[in-house]
Amino acid sequence: EVVSRGLIPAITIVGDKFQNGQIYIPEMMMAGRMLSMILDHFKQDLAEKGEMKKLGTVIIGTVRGDLHDIGKNLVAMILKGQGFQVEDLGVSVSTDNFVQAVRNKKPDILAMSALLTTTMTEMKNTIDVLKSEGLRDKVKVIVGGAPVTPAFAEQIGADGNSYDAPGAAKLCREILQYG
Ligand code: B1M
Numbered sequence: 001e002v003v004s005r006g007l008i009p010a011i012t013i014v015g016d017k018f019q020n021g022q023i024y025i026p027e028m029m030m031a032g033r034m035l036s037m038i039l040d041h042f043k044q045d046l047a048e049k050g051e052m053k054k055l056g057t058v059i060i061g062t063v064r065g066d067l068h069d070i071g072k073n074l075v076a077m078i079l080k081g082q083g084f085q086v087e088d089l090g091v092s093v094s095t096d097n098f099v100q101a102v103r104n105k106k107p108d109i110l111a112m113s114a115l116l117t118t119t120m121t122e123m124k125n126t127i128d129v130l131k132s133e134g135l136r137d138k139v140k141v142i143v144g145g146a147p148v149t150p151a152f153a154e155q156i157g158a159d160g161n162s163y164d165a166p167g168a169a170k171l172c173r174e175i176l177q178y179g
Pocket residue numbers: 008011012014015016018019025028029031032033036065066067068069070071072074075111112113114115116117118142143144145146147161162163164165166168
């Protein structure tokens with residue numbers, strides 16, 4: 001209720017006002033920080049909602065050059081809540097760091113988030129390096145974030161894409177065949 005009917009519509013209004021020039025980056029930043037703090041407050045509750053059985057491991061991060069992490073944190077939180085073991089690499093994660101994490105931690109799924117049209121291409125770079133390093137068939141890759149479409153996901157060779165955080169959790173379950 002709080003996330004879907006409160007926070008997300010509120011931040012959408014903030015985004016629209018920013019686009020219309022009614023507010024500026026500092027106001028948008030305050031709203032972003034507030035949203036993160038509220039999500040932190042509910043972290044435990046959201047995490048406790050899910051089954052505690054570990055469904056699989058997911059490494060998640062926002063791609064290089066991109067500092068947006070509210071949506072990514074929401075995805076991570078819901079995945080944890082559903083019983084996935086999640087390692088969050090944070091924001092502006094380089095291709096090298098994603099690839100190293102896949103090599104060393106051997107997750108079931110690599111989840112990349114991007115909020116900027118200019119940083120979406122980093123997802124393709126990471127998938128390309130996973131291929132050249134012989135790691136692509138060892139991990140499923142999902143991508144998401146506002147500018148990411150299913151067509152883009154397919155074009156760059158990802159295994160899936162979802163529009164929102166609950167959808168990302170559903171996708172991860174489907175990919176690992178938990179239904
Ligand atoms: Co930025 N920003 N921002 N911003 N910001 C957007 C994204 C923008 C659309 C605003 C606008 O112009 N209307 C625009 C991007 C335009 C574009 O690329 N086409 C933009 C811009 C331009 C910028 C800067 C370049 C501004 C500047 O400096 N001139 C700059 C870039 C900094 C950088 O990253 N290098 C910038 C900075 C910032 C703040 C730091 C001020 C702040 C971020 C704070 C933070 O994240 N810690 C911020 C914010 C808050 C926004 C808006 C207002 C809100 C984003 C958000 O958190 N939404 C945003 C406008 C908007 O979206 N209305 C905007 C709430 C969040 C829950 O939704 O992140 O979409 P979202 O996540 C969703 C889905 O996308 C999905 O699940 C979530 C919901 O369930 N999802 C996934 C996300 N990741 C997923 C991964 C998955 C699956 C689903 O699988 C792996």
